[in-house]
Structures are given as C-alpha cells and as structure tokens.
Ligand SMILES: Nc1nc2c(ncn2[C@@H]2O[C@H](COP(=O)(O)OP(=O)(O)OP(=O)(O)O)[C@@H](O)[C@H]2O)c(=O)[nH]1
C-alpha cells in the first residue's frame with residue numbers, strides 16, 4: 001500500500017469523523033469501499049468470494065481508526081471469521097502527523113498455539129512488506145500443514161463442540177459418546193472443545209468471541225465441519241453457519257447420518273430419509289449459502305449415498321411420497337406381525353443401548369449370523385430368529401435398532417413402526433454393556449425410552465453383557481443391585497442362566513436348562529441370583 005493511499009484514507013476519515021476502509025484483491029484492485037461510523041466499519045457479505053478450509057479469502061482489508069489504537073477485538077474477529085488475507089489498521093499519530101500501521105494475519109497451526117500475529121509499523125511508509133508474496137507464502141503454509149495431516153485417505157475432519165450446563169463428568173461422558181458417534185459415521189475427530197458457561201448464548205450458543213476462536217482453530221487444523229453435542233434450533237444453526245462459514249451440524253444430524261449410511265432394507269431407507277427430511281424442512285427457510293453447505297458430506301447424505309434434497313417445495317413433495325410408501329410398507333409389516341402373533345409362538349425381544357451386544361446375543365442364542373460391529377447403530381433393521389427349547393417349544397427372538405440418550409424425536413417418529421413391534425413381545429431382554437463406564441446412565445436412558453413407548457408393562461429381564469471385559473466384583477454387585485443376570489454374549493457357555501430365565505418367564509416353568517439348540521451349555525463365569 002502506498003503511503004499516499006494511506007494518507008488520503010486517514011485524511012478523509014478525520015474530515016468526516018468516521019472510519020473508512022477498502023477491501024483490496026490480490027491483483028491490487030479495490031473491490032469495496034466502506035464508510036463506517038465512529039466506532040467501526042461493517043464488512044459486506046463476501047460469500048461470493050473464494051474461501052475454504054485452507055484458503056484465505058483473497059481480499060485484504062485496510063481501514064482507519066479515529067483514535068490512536070491498534071487492532072481491536074472486533075478487527076481480529078472479522079479477520080478470523082471472514083478469513084481475510086490481512087486486516088490492516090491505520091490510525092493517526094498526534095505527535096508526528098503521520099499514520100501508524102498495524103497489520104494482523106492468521107497463523108497456521110504452531111506449537112505455541114498462537115492464533116494470529118500483529119505487526120506494527122510507526123508509519124505506513126516504513127512498511128516494506130511485499131503483501132502479495134507474503135500472503136501467498138502464508139497460504140502455502142496453511143496448505144502444507146493440512147497436506148501433511150491428510151497423507152492417507154481423505155475423511156471429513158471434525159471439531160466437536162460441547163456446551164453444557166451440567167457437571168464436568170456429564171460433559172466428559174457426553175463428549176465421549178459424541179466421539180463414538182463421529183467415529184461410527186466415518187468422521188475423523190481432530191479436536192474437542194468443552195464449554196460450561198454460566199449463561200448459554202441463545203443465538204450462537206457459545207458467544208461471538210468463542211466462535212471466533214473456534215473458527216481460527218478450524219482454519220489451523222483444516223477442519224471441514226463443526227459438530228455440536230446438542231440440538232441446534234433452526235435459527236441457531238442458521239446463525240452459526242452463516243457466521244463461521246464452515247459446515248455446522250448437530251448431534252441429531254450426526255445420528256441421522258449414521259442411520260442413512262446403515263439403512264439396508266427398503267423399510268429402513270424410507271424411514272431414515274423421512275426422518276432426515278422432516279428434520280431438514282424447518283431449517284430450509286434460511287439463507288441458501290448456509291444450506292448449500294448441507295448438500296454433501298456428513299449431515300447431507302441420504303440413504304444409499306444419495307444427496308439429500310434441499311429445495312423446500314421438493315422436500316415437501318418427497319415427504320408426502322415417502323409417508324405414502326411407509327404406509328404401504330407398514331401394512332405388509334402388520335400382516336407379517338399378525339401372522340407371528342397369531343402363531344402363538346412367544347416373542348422375546350432384545351433391546352438396549354446401542355453397541356450393548358444385542359445382535360451378538362441373537363447370533364449366539366440362535367446360531368445365526370446377523371451383522372455385528374463395534375460401531376454405534378450397526379443394526380437398523382429388525383432381525384427375527386427362532387430359538388428352540390426342550391420339548392419342542394420355540395420362541396421367536398428379535399433384535400432391533402439400539403437406543404441412545406435423547407433419541408432425536410424425528411427418528412423416534414419415523415421408527416415408530418419398528419419400535420411398535422416391541423409391543424407384541426412377551427419378554428424384553430434389556431441388555432446392558434457393563435464394560436462401558438457409562439452403563440448406569442445408559443440403563444436410565446433405555447428405561448426412559450421404554451416409558452415413552454409405553455412398554456414398561458411387558459416383563460423385562462435386565463442382563464449385563466460383556467462380563468468378560470468387566471471387573472468380577474462390579475458384575476456381581478450390579479447383578480445384586482439390579483436383580484439382573486450377567487453373560488458374555490460372545491461365549492455361549494455363559495448363557496444358560498439367561499435361557500433358564502427366558503423359559504421361566506415365557507412358560508412360567510422352573511426347569512433347569514441343560515441343552516440349547518446347537519450346543520451343550522456348561523456353567524461358567526460369574527453367576528448371580
Ligand atoms: N468382549 C465382548 N465383546 C462383545 C460381547 N458382546 C458383544 N461384543 C462386541 O460388542 C460390539 C457390538 O456388538 P453388537 O452385537 O453389534 O451390538 P448391538 O447392541 O447389536 O449394537 P447396535 O446394533 O449398534 O445397536 C461388537 O464388537 C461385539 O463383538 C461380549 O460379551 N464380550
């Protein structure tokens with residue numbers, strides 16, 4: 001910048017008593033001239049200009065202050081949120097009649113954790129920086145540090161943000177679960193931020209200043225999306241997305257995304273897409289810039305790798321069409337269900353928190369091979385298998401979608417039909433992963449969902465799974481406390497007490513079990529009464 005330009009800006013500014021600024025592109029052309037007020041300038045919407053997780057905006061801002069001061073917090077916030085090449089401030093110097101120049105710029109990730117740097121010059125004439133070369137080298141550095149991190153396959157990189165009113169323990173637990181969810185959806189978690197403010201900012205959740213820090217962190221780490229560990233209201237999601245210019249999704253969207261990836265059956269796909277679109281519809285009234293960011297990647301995928309529709313009218317039409325299809329599908333399902341109930345074979349349903357080992361137990365009990373995975377929500381579709389007891393007696397065992405704390409209401413709505421099948425059960429096996437440090441919370445969450453679904457009247461058996469991974473004394477004391485049974489679903493020899501209990505509840509008998517279809521059972525492992 002020539003010192004003549006600097007001087008004229010300062011002169012105009014002091015004549016009209018307002019801040020003035022210019023936005024200059026990399027060719028050196030002035031793209032915008034901004035006249036502010038005494039305290040600041042308002043930078044126009046720059047969304048049509050380039051930007052990206054590794055790229056700067058291609059615009060530098062040079063503006064005046066009326067008093068002798070350097071970059072203010074607001075200047076740094078604008079620098080970060082708009083990802084400007086530079087933010088320069090010219091302020092008059094009462095002593096010499098010349099103008100002081102302060103230049104701020106963002107820094108790539110560094111061991112000191114520094115987010116930005118400010119260089120000060122006594123006058124603009126003393127600043128001999130070749131801006132263009134400087135900006136280019138800065139941008140190269142951003143890209144280099146990102147490339148070195150992405151040497152392998154390119155997965156989406158996320159920053160997880162938790163804003164909690166609750167205790168530190170709650171915050172940590174909740175964040176752990178969010179990490180599991182993110183991992184299950186195929187996202188690489190690059191950092192987590194936990195905040196426990198006195199007051200939660202209703203517009204941005206974390207407040208403007210904190211949001212600025214988050215954006216700087218995202219730029220430094222090459223983050224593609226921010227995932228909030230709570231549900232964002234439609235206005236919050238719109239405000240934050242517009243402000244930070246990085247894709248922002250919430251916990252519900254993440255869960256919906258996992259479901260979209262897993263849905264295999266026609267039923268499952270229709271239910272998931274419906275839940276996604278119902279969730280999306282109230283969020284579609286906002287600005288298109290924020291929305292177009294939803295169009296791909298985590299949070300924007302439909303079942304079967306399709307992109308979600310984001311046109312409001314088309315979404316409505318699609319919702320109607322899907323509701324009709326679901327209606328037809330559920331009629332067919334009801335017929336199957338009626339046949340099953342009508343056959344008089346007792347139904348035992350395995351329920352529990354996601355990843356408790358429900359599918360593993362179904363497999364072990366019935367010698368079958370439904371998919372088992374150490375990921376949340378591996379199962380979406382109900383699987384049904386027969387289990388034969390002595391004297392030619394059968395039960396039908398069903399395994400279904402796992403539960404999770406604060407199950408998104410749209411998802412419960414869409415999966416209502418699947419969950420309603422649980423009403424036909426003669427016995428619910430509530431399976432708990434006792435090796436999970438959060439298992440007590442998980443029991444409570446499942447019970448809450450059972451109340452919501454009006455399933456508490458069905459006989460229930462609390463079964464602690466994965467005893468092989470837990471401390472024996474813990475297993476025993478929990479069995480006593482909850483009047484439960486413990487098993488290891490991967491080891492069929494630990495199942496005989498469970499089988500005896502099923503038999504006892506279903507047929508009201510008290511036989512000792514000795515044989516299970518397909519294998520002889522031996523007594524082993526910790527036992528509880
Ligand atoms: N060590 C151990 N691992 C188990 C046991 N039971 C299940 N697992 C593992 O736990 C993980 C989850 O098992 P799944 O059977 O898929 O769990 P699920 O409850 O069906 O999970 P969702 O369908 O995702 O809700 C898998 O990696 C299983 O191998 C057990 O008794 N001991």
Ligand SMILES: [Mg+2]
Nearest residue numbers: 358359378379
């Ligand atoms: Mg499963």
